[in-house]
Amino acid sequence: MLPATEEEAAAAIRAAHAAREPLAIEGNGTKRAMLRPVQAARTLSTRALSGITLYRPTELVISARAGTPLPEIEAALAAHNQQLIAEPPDPRPLFGGERPATLGGVVGANLSGPRRIAWGAMRDHVLGIRALTGTGEVFRSGGRVLKNVxxxxxxxxxxxAHGTLGVLTEITLKVLPRAETSGSLALRLPDIAAGVRALSAALGSPFGVSGAALLPAGFGALTGCVALVRVEDFAASVRYRLDRLTETLGGFGEVARLEEAASVALWRAVRDAEPLAAAPEEAVWRLSLPPSAAPAACAALGRAFGAKLLLDWGGGLVWVAGPASEAAHAAVMAAAGAGTFTLFRAPEALRAALPVLPEEAPALAAIGARVKAVLDPAGILNPGRMRR
Amino acid sequence: MIALPPPKAEILARRPAILADLARLLPADAVIGEPIRLRPYETDGLSAYRQMPLAVVLPRTTEEVAAVLRYCHANGIRVVPRGAGTSLSGGALPLADAVVIGLMRMNRILEVNLADRYAVVEAGVTNIGITKAVEAEGFFYAPDPSSQLACMIGGNVMMNSGGAHCLKYGVTANNLLGLTFVTIEGEVLRIGGTHLDAAGYDWLGLITGSEGQLGIVTEVTVRLLRAPEGARAMLAAFDSVEVAGRAVDAIIGSGIIPVALEFMDKPCIHACEAFAHAGYPLDAEAMLIIEVEGSLAEQDMQLGMIRDICARFAPISMKVAETAEESLAIWKGRKGAFGAVGRISPDYLCMDGTIPTGELPGVLKRIGEMSARYGLPVANVFHAGDGNLHPLIMFDANDPESFRKAEAFGAEILTLCVEVGGCLTGEHGVGVEKRDLMGVQFTARELELQRAIKSAFDPGWLLNTAKVFPLADEARRAA
Known part of the structure; x- marks a missing residue:
């Protein structure tokens, strides 16, 4: 189903609710291979609910219908020298396909890129939503102002919530000016532990680091790993801050500087997890950990199945690629420890068989079931997408 | 006056037994029942409203909080959570048949991890206490509500508190990693952790700002940030509100993200100047305080750019702080704004709507007209970067008619904020104060959904009853 208006989408959901007929909810369907497969005969796509509905550059807000392609929003912002704050990844390098992500898909999945470490996640910039419940009722939350409690x-x-608690139809985001320029530092380090220490030193400095990633051995011809630290600001500030960061990081190894073009290209690749070089048949996981827990987790994954790794968010985000097997998944779950994991991409059979997210405590799961029953009483929205 | 629900007579009748039961659950010094010792808990920062509670408990541990909640749940007793009691919306106002759970004794900093940039603290640690614990190493906790010397992090989480630096650093919700959360059944849940972006539903985001409707937070894991090298402010004064508003638009449009961008109208400038002698221009209709961060050279560069932008709008005067002391002097008046208004009026109501920033001139004009109509003076402070407007309505609490008019004036301002695309509250919360205005912002069905989500956490509606949701709805629900 391809409703062209919110009313049409509401009518479709009302009918599905009346018939107790499950619906797969998606935008352009770029992330179908993420999390668990949805068991639904029919799909409701929001991609025809498209278009920017409000953009006030001086108020730092943009509203768009859920099916608006992300590049359309990014282009509108760029025309006013602004940008999406959370730097959401483009799913195409990892998931394939031609169509870009939609705004609704990126918000529904709360996907954030490297800038998350300094400026917050997608969820931090969602100011308002319009959405449909699983009974086809429209509701709003938030608004179009930056501060609202x-x-x-x-x-x-x-x-x-991956479309399981409602179908987003329109979203309002906070946006920010794009920095005048950016630049990065790169330094080679003997191992991941040293890399995370270097990134912590950079993030613990007063120099406004807006990206802190680690490309471990196996990327290209490098041995050891390469730490990347980014600054985005006015040109004079970028120069100054990279100078000072070079001093801060000098004790860790020899520091090389990347000018804007090289820096932008490299961070786009990190954003889209390209350095992970995940083969098409491999599974991909994302782990979120306190950064200092990352080296041990990475070592365990290396021992378990020779994991390919990419670290972002100062070491707190660990991208993992490896065999699409239950054994590898068990190793990832163990490595996540007190942090969290997502089975981000895998063949359908594996995703259907395994917990793709950590289990919740029973009391919290019970609250979750009651909240789900409030917003989607017949359980027709993306059933099984997050948990069995 | 906003009505409180009638107390449950059978609970009031069992008061001695309830006090005795609580005294068995908690150490003797943690249960308060004598009227003289309950008195300090009868109100909060919204002092026009007062109500003595059934009892106050002051637990020291999460387990004690859980024990009290289990008991209250089993016995159908209402519960009001309380931090420092600084809520400006009556969020901690007691009910006659409710046990107040005060968290001020849970004031320990449990862990500081600078390598991973977080701290785990108990709910009763003050906002400033977190920064004090890490500032020697150059770190800070970003949200800085004006009450930060007194207000507690547990209350900040419950109200999703903001501050003057939200444009750059966000509000409480943007600076948390995890919570220890106790349900009304007394279940202790860990929400989030010490990592970013927990997988699954964003319980952390839903609980933050829920005003005690969903459960009680006993421990908070906050993000710590490294402080910038320095910060400095400037002020720019204009002879019209519209022109000052256009200057704000031009600053934001230039690509600079000031760490603070504050607006004061003429009555506010006068009140603050009389109080703080900060050197504010008394002939101005509007004044901006703009703060930037970075090294000295970076501050100079950004202040220079802002100065050039303001110069295009024919300012009456501009003053760039040359030193940290001059910067403090510029802030001194603004930070004392509420106290300054308190000096020229016996009482004031501090409103807290948010508006799209471009609507400021029109909204201030309408507020001026209302002020004349109600015969009550008003001074306006505005977080111009994020649209959060604080009109301070001056009145005399000893005159019931004056208070009634002030409340009506405030309601009309907040209704206007919603009409122009804003909201009822930017950072103070709904509490009791704005409860009955919720229908202005939300449809009946939207409120019904929010109430149903509260019910998913608190089916018996024992948690902070009579706040946030219009009372009529609760009565209907109970019927």
Whole structure:
């Protein structure tokens, strides 16, 4: 189903609710291979609900219908020298396909890129939503202003809920000016532990680091790993801050500087997990950990199945690629420890058989089931997508 | 006056037994029942409203909080969570049949991890206490509500508190990693952790700002940030509100992200100047305080750019702080704004709507007209970067008619904020104060959904009853 208006989408959901007929909810379907496969005969796509509905550059807000392609939003912002703050990844390098992600898909999955470490996640910039419940009722939460604590924050509840608690139809985001320029430092380090220490030193400096990633051995011809540190600001500030960061990081190894073009290209690749070089048949996981827990987790994954690794967010985000097997998944779950994991991409059979997210405590799962019953009483929206 | 629900008579009748039960659950010094010792808990920062609670408990551990909640749940007793009691919306106002759970004794900093840039603290640690614990190493906790010397992190989480630096650093919700959260059934849940972006539903985001409707937070894991090298402010004064508003638009449009961008109208400038002698221009209709961060050279560069932008709007005067002391002097008046208004009026109501920033001139004009109509003076402070407007309505609490008019004036301002595309509250919360205005912002069905989500956490509606949701709805629900 391809509703062209919110009313049509509501009518389709009402009919599905009346018939107790499950619906797969998607935008352009770029992330179908993410999390668990949805068991639904029919698909409701929001991609025809498209277009920017409000953009006030001086108020730092943009609203668009859920099916608006992300590149359209990025282009509109770029025309006013602004950008999406969380730097969401382009799913195509990892998931394949031609169509770009939609705004609704990126918000529904709460996907954030390298800038997340300094400026917050997608969920931090969702100011308002319009959405449809599983009974086809429209509701709003938040609004179009930057500061709003009126009532329960259902924006955050639906962001990252992967379409299981409602169908987003329109989203308002906070945006920010694009920095005048950017640049990066790169330094080679003997191992991941040293790399994370270097990134912590950079993030613990007063120099406004907006990207802190680690490319471990196996990327290209490098041995050891390469730490990357980015600054985005006015040109004079970028120069100054990279100078000072070079001093901060000098004790860790020899520091090379990347000018804007090289820096932008490299961070785009990190954003889209390209340095992970995941083969098409391999599974991909994302782990979120306190950075200092990352070296041990990476070592365990290396021992378990020779994992390919890419670290972002100062070491707190660990991308993992490896065999699409239950044994590898068990090793990832163990390595996540007190942090969290997502089975980000895998063949359908594996995703259907395994927990793709950590289990919740029973009392929290019970609350979750009650909240789900409020917003989707017949359980027709993306059933099984997050948990069995 | 906003009505409180009638107390449950059978709970009031069992008060001695309830006090005795609580005294068995908690150490003797953690249960308060004598009227003289309950008195300090009868109100919060919204002092026009007062109500003595059934009892106050002051637990020291999460387990004690859980024990009290289990008991209250089993016995159908309402519960009001309380931090420092600084809520400006009556979020911690007691009910006659409710046990107040005060978290001020849970004031330990449990862990500081600078390598991973987080701290785990108990709910009763003050906002400033977190920064004090890490500032020697150059770190800080970003949200900085004006009450930060007193207010506690547990209350900050419950109200999703903001501050003057939100444009750059965000509000409480943007600076948290995890919580220890106790449900009304007394279940202790760990939400999030010490990592970013927990997988699954964003319970952390839903609980933050839920005003005690969903459960009680006993421990908080906050993100710590490295402080910038320095910060400095400037002020620019204009002879019209519209022109000052255009200057704000031009600054934001230039690509600079000031760490703070504050607006004061003429009555506010006068009140603050009389109070703080900060050297504010008394002939101005509007004044901006703009703060930037970085090294000295970076501050100079950005202040220079902002100065050039402001110069295009024919300012009456501009003053760039040359030193940290001059910067403090510029801030002194603004930070004392509420106290300054308190000096020229016996009482004031501090409103907290948010508006799209471009609507400021029109909204201030309408507020001026309302002020004349109600016969009550008003001074306006505005977080111009994020649209959060604080009109301070001056009145005399000893005159019931004056208070009634002030409340009506405030409601009309907040209704206007919603009409122009904004919201009822940017950072103070709904509490009791704005409860009955929720229908202005939300449809009946939207409120019904929010209430149903509360019910998913608190089916018996025992948690912070009579706040956030219009009372009529609760009565209907109970019927």
């Amino acid at each position: 009126t009532g329960l924050d259902l924006c955050k509840l639906l962001t990252g």
